Amino acid sequence: MENQIQITLPDGSIRTFPKGASGLDIARSISEGLARNVLAAEVNGEVWDASRPIEADSSVKLLTWNDTSGKATFWHSSAHLLAEALEALYPGVKFGIGPAIETGFYYDVDLGDHKFSQEDFKKVEDKMLELARKKEVFTRTPVPKQEAIEYFEKKGDEYKLDLIKDLEDGKITFYTQGDFTDLCRGPHIPDTGFIKAAKIMNVAGAYWRGNENNKMLTRIYAVTFPKQKELDEYVHLLEEAKKRDHRKLGRELELFTFSERVGQGLPLWLPKGTALRERLENFLRRAQIRAGYSPVVTPHIGSKQLYVTSGHYEKYGKDSFQPIHTPDEDEEFLLKPMNCPHHCEIYRSKPRSYRDLPVRFAEFGTVYRYEQSGELHGLTRVRGFTQDDAHIFCRPDQVEEEFMKVIDLVLYVFKVLGFNDYMAQVSLRSKEDRSKYIGTEENWDKAEQAIINSAKEKGLPTVIEYGEAAFYGPKLDFMVKDALGRKWQLGTIQVDYNLPERFELEYTGADNKKYRPVMIHRAPFGSLERFIAILIESTAGNFPLWLSPEQLAVLPISEKYTDYANEIFLLLQEDDLRGYVDHRDEKIGKKIRDAEVAKTPFMLIVGDKEQADGTVSVRKKGEGDLGSMPIGQFIALAKEEINKNLLKF
Known part of the structure; x- marks a missing residue:
């Protein structure tokens, strides 16, 4: 038997091979078809040549084009x-x-x-x-x-x-x-x-x-x-991606811009982009309040000591933190690169009891991180961005339940916005280099197991990646495929035993003793800038009706019908429908084409017949003419579409 080795395959089966057998030999023992497609072999977690001899008992996974x-x-x-x-x-x-x-x-x-x-x-x-x-x-x-x-x-x-x-x-x-x-x-x-x-x-x-x-x-x-x-x-997908480039569409749809005078990597949100951004914020804000979150607001700057205490300053280095110059040379302030230390201080602002937990703080907080100018890319890589950040402070016995509730919230966001193809990545510590992480082995083990258990309980499709954890704790990252099949990291949940320790956070237990809470970091969008960029490219700018900056355009056939068009528009505004009246002295064909190019979901055309009948002639982008209808009927139609897409949490 000393010339034999035991090979454990991914399905758990164990096969015996001569010592020195290769991944290709193992593949041939299964089928010639598999052997023709094997590119490499993963041996005990390390990728080897498929022809390299295996000299000892090993776990082996045969890798094809379908494996990363x-x-x-x-x-x-x-x-x-x-x-x-x-x-x-x-x-x-x-x-x-x-x-x-x-x-x-x-x-x-x-x-x-x-x-x-x-x-x-x-x-x-x-x-x-x-x-x-x-x-x-x-x-x-x-x-x-x-x-x-x-x-x-x-x-x-x-x-x-x-x-x-x-x-x-x-x-x-x-x-x-x-x-x-x-x-x-x-x-x-x-x-x-x-x-x-x-x-x-x-x-x-x-x-x-x-x-x-x-x-x-x-x-x-x-x-x-x-x-x-x-x-x-x-190549076809690349051509399609060029058409969907969020920088191109952001400019054409008048969503955002950049200015050298303001500074590289600092987006300026135009009125339409601001409307889109606010809709997203309000959507998540409502869901968070129903889930028991309390909104908070923190400053755009913080004392250097805040980030020294959290460990971020030591780990990321001074080059990642931008100083704020003040008249007092003894004061050191930095632009806020993350929100979590501020939220720790909010937790510390008053005594907490075990009955108070969990405490959930949520903030759309803008943070600033220095990126090299060559790495900046539209909204996906910027120097100032807004995180849909929240931090949950809970008892150790509440961690898994709270983690699963956050998973529910993330999946709700994905479902409403049409991101239905996703994989959850369990990001753990590196197996070899533990020097870059803070905290005890015991706490890391507990945090990692909580994530694995929660993902399993929710039935999430997961993959484990070692070395991808944050320096203070493991995390669950959601990898989403867009309409072109491209993968993006959207949404993250992290379990953290370390910041509560560093900030000396406490709660009083039922036995009147002091205990440390556990902290859960989460951001379903990740950052609004990056999320919107991905949303633009995935939808090609054809946003769902509830999210569209301009949901409709009222198009009078001529100046003669301007007053009626304005009356219609006021009725629409009263029902919280957004849009504009096209008052330009242009032919109706051009007005329709321009509204189509602007990706406006509905066009309401008004002329002599519509004014006489008290109706509007409705066109829907991508579907064409829906016929004439009373304004009340159109409002009901629009509301039905909004409610169909904007599911309640």
Whole structure:
């Protein structure tokens, strides 16, 4: 039996294999069809080459294109294929790093005097596919450090030499496919034949090691697929995404703008955007009040000592905190980067009894965090943003119940706004590096178990990610797919035993002794700015009626019917329906087209017949003419649609 190993598969079954069997051997024992699709193997939580021998009893998961880690391995291998193509086409090219990213991969390269441009794209794509068709095997070779140095000294690649100097001897590996060898720890797919479609997406500049004092390299972004059809579908989605870009639609729909004078990353909300934002706030505010939350308001700044006490200042560093200059040099104030320390101080403002708990504070609090200018992106990456923040202070025996109530609230938000395809990510501590977390092992264990139990009780589809916890506690992050199938992190719930300890929060128990409450952080939207950006792109700006900044447009056929149009509009306003009267001296066809472009849900056309009959002629975006009806009937129709979508919590 000493030449046999036990392999535990994801379904819990255990199979016996000869020592040194690979992931591919395991796949073949199940079916040849599976073996043809295996890209890599996850061995005891670590992703390996599918061909790498397994020497001891292990838990193994076989990875295909449908697995995130399988896709990452495919794209990492594709980066090597890109490098091989570049070396064949541009002799003397030097290579930096070439990782897989969420949307494919890139490679940072030094092409000397050659300026890589779109004219090179097709040539490189064709060369990649030519090499891929050779089905070149990716071969892993352990290499002593000195030998690795000599190899790249001979090749004249100073970037690889710079990388090698930080590596530990005995842990360096090369990967070779065809005539190309690269410094890499892997893993890789079995051979290049899996790669059937390739596209260069973009080219940009990138300083070596991210240091502006170093040379600017050429960063080539690309993507590959196992089928041409999948690449075609991906390109189509990208084109659709461009049409839905929230920056483009935000400008066209007059929702928000930015000003260099105000400052980068600080959005200015225009009237229509403000109406949209306020509708979202009011929607969640009503649900929170019904769920027992108490609204609070805290300042936009705080004393430096507040964030020293919370531990944020130490963990995030002074560069993340922007100082406020005051006439008194002894006072140190900072722009508020988060709301939780302020809410801890509100809790401390009076004695609490076990009977008072849970206490739930909610705030739409604007916070400020410094982001590098190159990382700013519309509303999804800004320097000032508003969190739909709340903090629940409860007894330890209440944690799971309160956590599940928050899950209910998050899922309610998703249901109303049409985000029905989601996965809950249980974000736990790193298994290896515990130095970046504060608090005791015991409290962390309790917090992590509370999240796992709550998610299981609610029947949430979950995935566990180690190393993704906040420094003060584990969390449940909701990963949502939008209308284009893109994944976004929306909504988060965190369990925290540590801030109550640092702020010395207490409540009096039934035995008259003092105890520490547990703190739950939660934000169903995450931030209003980012949530609205995702909402714009997912709906393409076609918001549900209850949320639309302008729900209707009253369109008089000519100036002659202006008074009647105004009368109709006043009646609509009395029923809390929002919109405008188009008084322009334009033909009705243009007014209708403009209202359609503005994505106005309803158009109410009024002319001679409507005025005589006391009716309106109704057009609905996407459906066309609904016919004439009394204004009361239209109001009932609109209210029915609003109530159908705006479910009660």
